[in-house]
Amino acid sequence: MSDPKEKEPDVGAYVDAMAEMVGLPIAPQYRDAVIANMARTAQVAALALAEPLADDLVAAPVFRP
Amino acid sequence: MSAVAGKDATAAEIAAAVSTGKATAASVVAAALARVATLDKTCNAFTSVVAERARATAAAVDAAIAAGRPAGPLAGVPFAVKNLIDIQGIPTLAGSKINAEHAPAAQDATLVQRLEAAGAILVGALNMGEYAYDFTGRNAHAGPSRNPRDPAHMTGGSSGGSGAAVAGGLVPLSLGSDTNGSIRVPASLCGIFGLKPTYGRLSRAGSFLFCDSLDHLGPMARSVRDLALAFDVMQGPDPRDPVCTERPPAPTLPGLDAGIAGLRIAVAGDYFERQLEPVAADAVAAVARALGASRKVVVPDAARARGCAYLITAAEAGALHLPRLRTRADDFDPETRERFMAGALTPAAWYIQAQRFRRAYRQLVLETLQDVDVLIAPATPVTAPRIDQTMMTVSGVAMPVRANLGIFTQPISFIGLPVVAAPLQRPGGLPIAVQLIAKPFDEQAALRVAHWLEGEGVCAAPTA
Structure with a gap:
């Protein structure tokens, strides 16, 4: 997670770059709300993922070959 | 007839x-x-x-x-x-x-x-x-x-x-x-x-x-x-x-019909006692009183669990709908569209960490519930808001309705525990439910408690 002392990430730039990367055109009238939602997700991630996880902690997939 | x-x-x-x-x-x-x-x-x-x-x-x-x-x-x-x-x-x-x-x-x-x-x-x-x-x-x-x-x-x-x-x-x-x-x-x-x-x-x-x-x-x-x-x-x-x-x-x-004898019932503390209106706290207290549940159990890290559930939801739902978001964005409901779009852009590292935490949290909660069969928690922080209401005040804090109605449900479904939502009717007011949470695959414990509460007249769901 980002160190609070670090510079705030530019969420708008992230949204624009990532949307281009995944091929998601975002019409101008939706852009501000997408950025606001992405900023909210970043806040949630900062709280929820602040503590490190043990290296041997794996997820619990249900895929059964 | x-x-x-x-x-x-x-x-x-x-x-x-x-x-x-x-x-x-x-x-x-x-x-x-x-x-x-x-x-x-x-x-x-x-x-x-x-x-x-x-x-x-x-x-x-x-x-x-x-x-x-x-x-x-x-x-x-x-x-x-x-x-x-x-x-x-x-x-x-x-x-x-x-x-x-x-x-x-x-x-x-x-x-x-x-x-x-x-x-x-x-x-x-x-x-x-x-x-x-x-x-x-x-x-x-x-x-x-x-x-x-x-x-x-x-x-x-x-x-x-x-x-x-x-x-x-x-x-x-x-x-x-x-x-x-x-x-x-x-x-x-x-x-x-x-x-x-x-x-x-x-x-x-x-x-x-x-x-x-x-x-x-x-x-x-x-x-x-x-x-x-x-x-x-x-x-x-x-x-x-x-x-x-x-x-x-x-x-x-x-x-x-086995009743509640032999079931160890506790009340969820800490996270589940904050950010709720008195009506929700009263519902939990009434159910706990009826059940004689005086023990409080703190489920740790519930806020973190809720956050990880949010991240997994955003990422999976955004990815699922990505093809439609590319070509049909205007046809989405304005109340979901930009949330799905942002979800499709979620960094993979966040999603994967949230999935890994899910497994750790499962272990943590199961250890916490080792000697508990049913845990009582609020279902919602408030009764039904008005249809067009977008903000609500909970414990003196203004917050968005949509994001926060699930504040108490989200950390529980995150690890898939079975839950019965059991409603209390309030004369002259709107109803509100409590969650009766059981351990994995023990739906029967939650249903038994809910059925007992119904028989005692504490919980009821008459036709409106």
Whole structure:
């Protein structure tokens, strides 16, 4: 997670770059709300993922070959 | 008209009357269809009514009974399903405008097949928040479902129609889905019982999923016995859903009347005592008092769990809808569109860490609940907000309604624990439910406690 002392990430730039990367055109009238939602997700991630996880902690997939 | 054709009849009462010839399935279904035609003008719970099919199914049930064949434990019981669940012959909307262009479903969802195999009769599909990304029951395409207890108020969502149809007495039984609280929130706001089973306990085959890692289907009803009846006939492995457990069914009905003796019941502390209005705290206190549950258990890291559930939901749902977001963005509900778009851009590292934390949290909670069978927690922080309400004040803090109705449900479904939402009616006020949370695959403990509370008159779900 980002160190609070670090510079705030530019969420708008992230949204624009990532949307281009995944091929998601975002019409101008939706852009501000997408950025606001992405900023909210970043806040949630900062709280929820602040503590490190043990290296041997794996997820619990249900895929059964 | 027979009493079991009335809007107050429970599924158990209907099945008992129909299977013994005291009423016909045809008369019960005709009455249900008539109620839908009139009462749904207020509730806006139904998006499709399959009247012809329902009459045909009812005729088949009556013919089987006349011929002396077993009618099934749900003989003649009308039910309806959230419109993300496949109904053969009609497109599965999942609350969207876009899916209306899909081909009609080729077959019924597994749970619809199992309910009808038990004698129940499908009457229609129910309104929901678009693609289930919702806690309010609002929908820009179909209009909002309205709370039968007060139509100026929301049903909660995303299984809003499922809550309204049952609370309003249109049908005694519905199916909803719950990813972060979408059965338990409308059960609380509409004042009915809802069961979110253990993750993987019921097949989701033939439903339009929202977030595979967290999606559950489950029943909603006005009595706990009806939940158990429906749940029992829907259990069982299903190769069409890779998440569905291969454990044999564990019937809950036989032990439903066992009472609460021997069950260790505690109240969820800390996180579950903050950020709620007095009405929600009072509901938990009333249930705890009735059950003699004085012990408090702190489930650690609930806020973190909620955050990780949010991240998993955003990432999976965004990825699922990415093709539609690319080409049909304008056709999404404005209340979901930009959330789905942002979800599609979630960094993979966040998603994967959230999935890993899910496993750690499961371990943590199971250790915490080692000597607890049922944990009591609030279901929602408030009673039903007004339909158009976007902000609410909880514990003196203004917060968005949509994001926070599921504050207490989200950390629990995150690790798939079974929960019964059990409603308390408040004279002169709107109802509110508590969550009765049990350990994995122990739905019976939660149902037993809910049934006992119902018998004591603490919890109840009369028709609005």
